[in-house]
Amino acid sequence: MQAKQVSVFIENREGRLDEVLAVLKEAGVNILSLSLADTSEYGLLRLIVSDPDKADKALKAGGFSSMLTGVLVVRLANEVGSLQDLLCAVAKEKINLEYMYGLTIEKEGKASLVIKASDLDKAASVLKKTGAELLTDEDIAAL
């Protein structure tokens, strides 16, 4: 139930993010969510997009260091405490979360999250047991 995330290595210099986005625009890839982790010298841009394979190919062709990473995209109720319940289940199984960021808040009262865990398969089964809905690449593309 993993979804593909596009990760891009970018140096911290002016206009670099803009150049990544221009490549994606040119390729006709829509960005559904992104997270930018930074250090003093470089950053890691992580993207959930409409077509990850196309995005990865376009970025590589554009001279960027890009790679596809498996992540879990979880849809949960947009209400107080739902995230805590979810993470509590993950923590009980001693699964370490590498990083996490928000995706979208949908009209029908649902919110989605991107989760990268140390053991993705185990995390996926734990999350499923809690009743959380995991989105596939197709689901994401349809968003």
Add this chain to the structure above:
Amino acid sequence: MMWNEKMETMSREEMRALQSERLVKTVKRVYENVPAYRAKMDAIGLKPEDIKGIDDLSKLPFTTKADLRDNYPFGLFAVPQDEIVRVHASSGTTGKPTVVGYTEGDIKVWRECVARCMTMAGITKKDIVQVAYGYGLFTGGLGAHYGAEHIGATTVPMSTGNTQKLVTLMKDFGATAIACTPSYLLHIAEVLKEQGDLDKIKLRAAVCGAEPWTEEMRRQIETTLGISAHDIYGLSEVMGPGVACDCSYHKGLHVCEDHFIPEIISPTTLQPLKEGETGELVFTTITKEGLPLIRYRTRDLTSISYEKCECGRTTCRISRFKGRSDDMLIIRGVNVFPSQVEEALLRIDGVSPHYLIVVDRVNNLDTMEIMVEVDEKFFSDEIKGLEALSVKIGRAVQQMIGLNAKIKLVEPRTIERSMGKSVRVIDKRKLV
């Protein structure tokens, strides 16, 4: 003031006669004892008896760092290993270091040469000398140490790495002389100044070497510290520090010519150049027992003057170095070849990435930054993965060259490609 007036002031004719006599013996000895030299001479049909004196020097084949590597570790030694009492090592162009060996006699010659150099700097047995070169495989520390002790000076083996302690002991002991790299001495001066301690020291002389420096740096050192600073030259292959040093007139570095014959050759035609012409410095050792070297190409660019010096010495003088004829860098006194960095990177995953070495000098200390392109084989989706990569690269480089470099991960194709040889080094230090 001279340490060995006889050797330092003999006439040119006497010196040439002495060099000729010693050269003939050396050539005979290496031919008989070192297969690699014999093979080289045989290859050009040269017999030891063809070398009758110094005028025949240019008939002999050159020796290079590659010869030392090919005969690693002890292959060029001219005596059995049990006569070697010490070995040192310096950077090779790749992972293998250049190994040098000394007999008891060599150690005595070495300390004699360093003693001459320190005497040129005005150091006597009354001085307290702090030796702040690294002690260990590097020749700087022990070389300077033995010379200072030979003079009879009170020798303090500081080594490097703890500037605060050095400064404290400099004040507490009332140290009057120091041996270290010129950039380190500038750094020490800076620390003393910051602490308001410049008037609390008794320093009056310094012998600085192991890296190139300028007259401007000398002036800066001399005026800030109120001392007399001298340029000491040497390389481990030939011996270590003490091959040459400048006297109080600072008009070139006097070579210990009774032990080392210098020549200047054109790095392109390899033909000997005339007095005063700039080219590559070549040394032939004529008293060394452990590792005699015939026409060793130092790759250092300079010129020679045989004119008698105002100080009274007749030994020839080499001018300040004008650079190198290879790509070797000297960073904090340590010799670094870009090929070593490449080899360290190669060891990480078997594929050498594009890299660029940026050398600079910040607060008088050399800095080394290595930019490494993060392409697919190095890429990690996590910051901690990238940080671990930086640490791993840093450690590999440290193990290879013995220096800490700042590793900067950059995007692919950030480092400029050129059609021919790619630019691997940017040296921002202004030295010449």
